[in-house]
Amino acid sequence: MSNPQPPEPAGIRRTPLRTTVRYGIAGAPLLTAEQLRDGSYGPGTGIEPSVIEIRYSSAREGVEASVSVTVTGSWTSEGEPERPAREVETRFEGDRDQWPRWVRLEVRLSDPACQHLYVPADDFRPGDLIHVGSEEWPVVEARTVTRDQYSSVTVNAGASDQLDGRVWQHAYVTRKTVQARR
Known part of the structure; x- marks a missing residue:
């Protein structure tokens, strides 16, 4: 016997506006001070990625589709993790050509489209x-x-x-x- 679903109320349309993918990541390249978007990081600093969150927003009336990425990880100094470890995050949005190559690939690999x-x-x-x-x-x-x-x-x-x-x-x-x- 099948499990019948209740009918949807007449006139209701559902449109997904955002899909978020969040996962742990290991082995990704360090994000260097030059790659961190806001320029507030000193030479030799960086982030060792441990979590990535990708948000795919759908186009809708008056708003273009977009993608943004938040990378969370530990501070590094001269390529070595700082002790004690401090977790930080950085965000990528806008012109994807300015993003690190591996971040662009993660966006493509996880894209629901x-x-x-x-x-x-x-x-x-x-x-x-x-x-x-x-x-x-x-x-x-x-x-x-x-x-x-x-x-x-x-x-x-x-x-x-x-x-x-x-x-x-x-x-x-x-x-x-x-x-x-x-």
Whole structure:
């Protein structure tokens, strides 16, 4: 026997306005004084990330969609944790090109508007985040994808993060499925 749901009252529409993702993080690069947004930190200081919170706000009448990120962690001095540990946080919003690369990738990887797929290399597209799994390049963002007559696929040809493979090889990708957020 099924469990019937009560009918929704007539005329009520529900629109999600914000999705928040919060999780612990280990192994992320230190945030340096140069990357901390408000400029109030002295040379050699930084934050060792331990928690990240990403807020995806939907577009609605008169308001554009947006993303903001809060990174919480311990103060560092010259790359070493301060003792006793003091927890601090910093916020990233606005122009994502000014954010550290790893923060931008976290935003893409957790975006509720993305799908996580296992696809053949022949299906790679610009904009895909390809999960490589290496220590140096755990995720590569495809900027260009080229195929040749010999079943080879090259991602980001000539760049330091170039990937080479065959059309039948598979990888996990994170792919945007709706219009990009700004």
